[in-house]
Amino acid sequence: MPSVGPANIGVVGLAVMGSNLARNLASRIGNTVAIHNRSRGKTDALMSEHPEAGFVPSYDYEEFAASLQKPRTAIIMVKAGAATDSVIDALVDVFEPGDIIVDGGNALFTDTIRREKAVRETGINFVGMGVSGGEEGALLGPSLMPGGSDESWDTLGPILRSIAAIAEGEPCVTHVGHDGAGHFVKMVHNGIEYADMQLIAEAYDLIRRGTGRTPAQIAEVFAEWNEGELESYLIEITAEVLRQVDADTGKALVDVILDQAGAKGTGAWTVQTALNLGVPVSGIAEAVFARSLSSHPEQRAVSGDLPGPAESLSVADPDAFIEDVRLALYASKIVAYSQGFDEIRAGAAEYDWAIDLGAISKIWRGGCIIRAQFLNRIADAYAQTPDLPVLLTAPYFVDALTRSQDAWRRIIATAAGAGIPAPAFSSSLSYYDGLRAKRLPAALIQGQRDFFGAHTYKRIDKPGTFHTLWSGDRTEIEAEDTH
DSSP states (O other): OOSOOSBSEEEEOOSHHHHHHHHHHHTSTTOOEEEEOSSHHHHHHHHHHOGGGOOEEOSSHHHHHHTBOSSOEEEEOSOTTHHHHHHHHHHHHHOOTTOEEEEOSOOOHHHHHHHHHHHHTTTOEEEEEEEESHHHHHHHOOEEEEOSOHHHHHHHHHHHHHHSOEETTEESBOOOOSTTHHHHHHHHHHHHHHHHHHHHHHHHHHHHHHHOOOHHHHHHHHHHHTTTTTOBHHHHHHHHHHHOBOTTTSSBHHHHSOSOOOOOSHHHHHHHHHHHHTOOOHHHHHHHHHHHHHTOHHHHHHHTTSOOOSSOOOOSOHHHHHHHHHHHHHHHHHHHHHHHHHHHHHHHHHHTOOOOHHHHHHHTSSSSTTOBTTHHHHHHHHHHOTTOSOGGGSHHHHHHHHHHHHHHHHHHHHHHHHTOOOHHHHHHHHHHHHHHOSSOTHHHHHHHHHHHHOOOBOOSSSSSOEEEOTTTTOOEEEOOOOO
């Protein structure tokens, strides 16, 4: 193979995300893009449809490697799992020490840790990179979350900065950390996305049931919200979805879409990982569970006649009610992001990653699905206090929660009284109240654990670990800590 090819970057996998990313790369000055796909047809189609891109096609991995300058750098955009492993193995066979393989798919971060370790032994760099923004972001500018070695970042940094979304003059990309850090952060991003979407759906449901407004009228509410502190991509597209009319029936499109939400798995990974780390992400978890509940129509079909409130929701002042919903949504949204950043901090400690939480909030300001105005406030909070233990305690968020909490509580009480499910709203408030509680009923739980399993407990009035002889004379003895 020649030592130097014409392309400085390559893309393997030319489905929509891969082809859009390749086009994005090719549109930036200084980039020449090599492309390869398992099936020749997609390679030929991309060449034919976009001759202006100047792609360098290849039809086997040897040819692909020969088309790349050293250090060879390739971004894999294929389905997570076995397909990714197959492409990695093929590239390792034709690449050399110092070359770089980037997995831009939605891989589970522990798989990325495993792959990075195995590939590193060959002398080749492996980078797990989160890519957010969907098809449009891949083409016009995504938010990018690369992990991997410092050496690989030296080569990748300029290339990724050239294609990333720009927010307030800054590219939405940073070197997140080593091995699986990039995919870990992308996983949590998606978990926050689940919570954000569920909260918006609950807000819509409450407004519709409480005020009787049509989807088109509620679209105007969301459009107005998008002009204020709730400004975000998800609020913006919610208005667009609610305005859409179904061509076949003339009804609002939202009314003819089956109410069963799909999921790709990253939300579940976020919750499972948080459980392993001992981090409460209750708002995210409830959003994941809400999708699961929606996807069990056979259970819902036999449960529709279960008893509920005698009267449906009716509000006397629709405008005041809508403002309460807005404030409850904002407060719950703050909780979701705070829980997500808690998980990132815990993951960084567990896996020895030096993750800059302020930098993460900045790269989420553009290109990604959860981009929102208040990410600047998160960046400000971490700039002021880098080791901030709870994001909710930053002054800006304390002020926001102070003016929101009465409405938050009213909305949740109203929903419960009317029998309207609002799991993400409710769990977010419970988490908030749990944080602020001077004393939790966990003391009773620990007493129960000691009773049936001798799991021991600690006391508030003296150091040490103790056990009560529940099956004996119930005296207390010092014991080895088995928490």
